[in-house]
Amino acid sequence: xxxxxxxxxxxxxxxxxxxxxxxxxxxxxxxxxxxxxxxxxxxxxxxxxxxxxxxxxxxxxxxxxxxxxxxxxxxxxxxxxxxxxxxxxxxxxxxxxxxxxxxxxxxxxxxxxxxxxxxxxxxxxxxxxxxxxxxxxxxxxxxxxxxxxxxxxxxxxxxxxxxxxxxxxxxxxxxxxxxxxxxxxxxxxxxxxxxxxxxxxxxxxxxxxxxxxxxxxxxxxxxxxxxxxxxxxxxxxxxxxxxxxxxxxxxxxxxxxxxxxxxxxxxxxxxxxxxxxxxxxxxxxxxxxxxx
Numbered sequence: 674x675x676x677x678x679x680x681x682x683x684x685x686x687x688x689x690x691x692x693x694x695x696x697x698x699x700x701x702x703x704x705x706x707x708x709x710x711x712x713x714x715x716x717x718x719x720x721x722x723x724x725x726x727x728x729x730x731x732x733x734x735x736x737x738x739x740x741x742x743x744x745x746x747x748x749x750x751x752x753x754x755x756x757x758x759x760x761x762x763x764x765x766x767x768x769x770x771x772x773x774x775x776x777x778x779x780x781x782x783x784x785x786x787x788x789x790x791x792x793x794x795x796x797x798x799x800x801x802x803x804x805x806x807x808x809x810x811x812x813x814x815x816x817x818x819x820x821x822x823x824x825x826x827x828x829x830x831x832x833x834x835x836x837x838x839x840x841x842x843x844x845x846x847x848x849x850x851x852x853x854x855x856x857x858x859x860x861x862x863x864x865x866x867x868x869x870x871x872x873x874x875x876x877x878x879x880x881x882x883x884x885x886x887x888x889x890x891x892x893x894x895x896x897x898x899x900x901x902x903x904x905x906x907x908x909x910x911x912x913x914x915x916x917x918x919x920x921x922x923x924x925x926x927x928x929x930x931x932x933x934x935x936x937x938x939x940x941x942x943x944x945x946x947x948x949x950x951x952x953x954x955x956x957x958x959x960x961x962x963x964x965x
Contacts (some may be wrong), residue, residue, distance in 0.1 A: 678827045685820055689813050690803060691759070691775040698785040698905045699770045700897065702763070702824065705831050757805060760791070761817040765825050767853075773817060780801040781805040815922035823824055827875075843868070847890070855894035856918035861887055862930050891918075896932045899925060903941045910937050 682693050695710050697703050703711070747761045758776030762769055779801040784790070821960045840851070850867055854860050864887075865875040879887045902908055908916070913924035929937045 675896075678824060681709065681820065681823055682710070685775075685816055689775065689809070691778070691813070694774040695763075696772040696774070696905050697774070698901060699772075700901050701769075702771045707826070712900070732820065744789055746789075746896050749787045750791040751784065752773075752777075755780065756801060757784070758818055759813060761814075761821050761923050763821045763824055765828070775813070775817060775822060777801060778803040778805050834860060841915075842882075843878070847879055847882055850891050852894045852897075855891050855898060856916060858918060860891060860918075888960070891931075892928055895919065896929060899929060899937065900933065900940065903937055913937065935948060942950065 685691075686693055691712070693713065695702060695706060697711060713862075746764050747759060749757060750760050751757050753786065756777035757780040758774045758778075761775070762775040763771035763773060781804075784792075784805075846867070847864070850864055851860065854863060856865065861872060862873065865877075866874045868875055868878065870878060876887050879885070879890060883890055885893070895917045899913055899919075902913045902916065903910075905915075910925070911922050914922045917925065919925040919928070926936060929935075929940070933940055935943070
């Protein structure tokens with residue numbers, strides 16, 4: 674599956690002369706693409722990051738991802754170094770799960786006609802040999818739209834194939850359900866209904882099947898979700914806490930520091946987009962749909 678989607682992306686790169694990078698906002702897309710696809714591979718971007726890593730990240734995270742949620746279709750961004758990239762949101766069932774970047778090129782003189790466009794303050798301008806092609810622009814945007822659709826299709830197919838390979842055990846059902854709905858406050862009651870058990874019996878079964886208490890299991894998945902949101906979005910920490918199902922910021926702060934040995938703010942500041950996502954906090958086993 675990884676080779677299938679990766680080959681599709683490489684065909685797009687060969688045709689468009691653009692380099693593709695993916696931001697994974699949920700940890701799901703990593704199951705169908707190689708790790709190197711999540712780091713900017715364009716030579717100019719890598720060169721810029723050698724001496725301006727923090728500035729690059731402030732553009733990608735603090736500016737871009739604070740605004741890209743409003744994108745309903747493919748758009749553009751111009752970074753502090755004067756490089757233009759296409760920006761294509763990846764949405765599954767109304768939920769934003771990733772962003773596809775394709776670039777970089779020299780912006781056109783009439784860049785103000787580009788829409789939607791995110792532009793940061795120009796710090797300096799790198800020399801780029803690739804020029805923006807108005808004639809090819811619409812074709813590139815349509816190709817990126819189709820690429821995002823293909824990504825969702827392949828992700829669903831990957832999960833479906835995994836589910837068909839093995840009939841899920843009760844342990845797998847528990848992991849999958851808790852991982853999917855860890856942000857919901859009535860998760861225990863919903864899990865009990867899913868397992869056709871009473872709440873007290875469900876608590877016992879979770880411990881018996883996974884080796885962890887229900888609260889331990891839920892918090893582990895909450896931590897993974899919080900880490901992804903902190904790394905790949907500019908959501909405020911209170912908003913991250915709310916979206917991950919914590920009662921308040923102090924609860925997120927206390928648990929996050931326990932699991933990752935740093936505060937949420939420190940994690941966001943030190944996170945390197947070229948690095949791998951944090952390893953699984955608990956042994957989830959190799960179940961279908963498991964985040965990697």
